[in-house]
Amino acid sequence: KALPCSEQRVRIAIIDSLGQLRAHEAVEPLLDLLGGQCNEIEKNTIKFAISEIGSPAVDKLLLSLKGTDLIFKKSVIEILGNINDSRIAPAFFFPWPFCYSGTVKLMGKICGKIPY
Numbered sequence: 001k002a003l004p005c006s007e008q009r010v011r012i013a014i015i016d017s018l019g020q021l022r023a024h025e026a027v028e029p030l031l032d033l034l035g036g037q038c039n040e041i042e043k044n045t046i047k048f049a050i051s052e053i054g055s056p057a058v059d060k061l062l063l064s065l066k067g068t069d070l071i072f073k074k075s076v077i078e079i080l081g082n083i084n085d086s087r088i089a090p091a092f093f094f095p096w097p098f099c100y101s102g103t104v105k106l107m108g109k110i111c112g113k114i115p116y
Contacts, residue, residue, distance in 0.1 A: 011038075012045050019049025024056035031064050035072045047075055051082035058085045065091070 015033075018026040027050060034046045050057050057079070064076050080088050 008039070008042070011042060015042065015045045015049050019052035022053050022056070024053055027053060027057040027060045031060060034075055035069060043075065047079050050079050054083050055085045058083060058087050062087070062091050
C-alpha cells in the first residue's frame, strides 16, 4: 500500500525492505510497479528485491511472461536468471517471439552452465 508514495527515496527504501524481508506477498505489486512508470533506479531495485524473494516469486514471474511488453519480459527474464529454482528452465523450452543477446547468458545461468 505504501508503494505509490510520490517520493523516490522512500519508494526505493520500501522496495529494498520488501526484498530483504523476502515478502512474497509483495511480488505482484512489485511486478505491477516494474511494468508501470518507474525510473531505472527503481526498476533495478525492484529486480533486486524480487530476486531476493527468490523461489516464492517464480510462479508469478512465469505467469507474467505471458504479457506483450517485451521490455517488461526482459526484466522478468533477468530476475528469473538470478533465482535458482528448477521450475524456471522448462519455461524456456518454447519458441520466444523475441530474442536478445542476454537470453543465452541468462539461460546458461538458470541451467547452471554458460554455453560459451
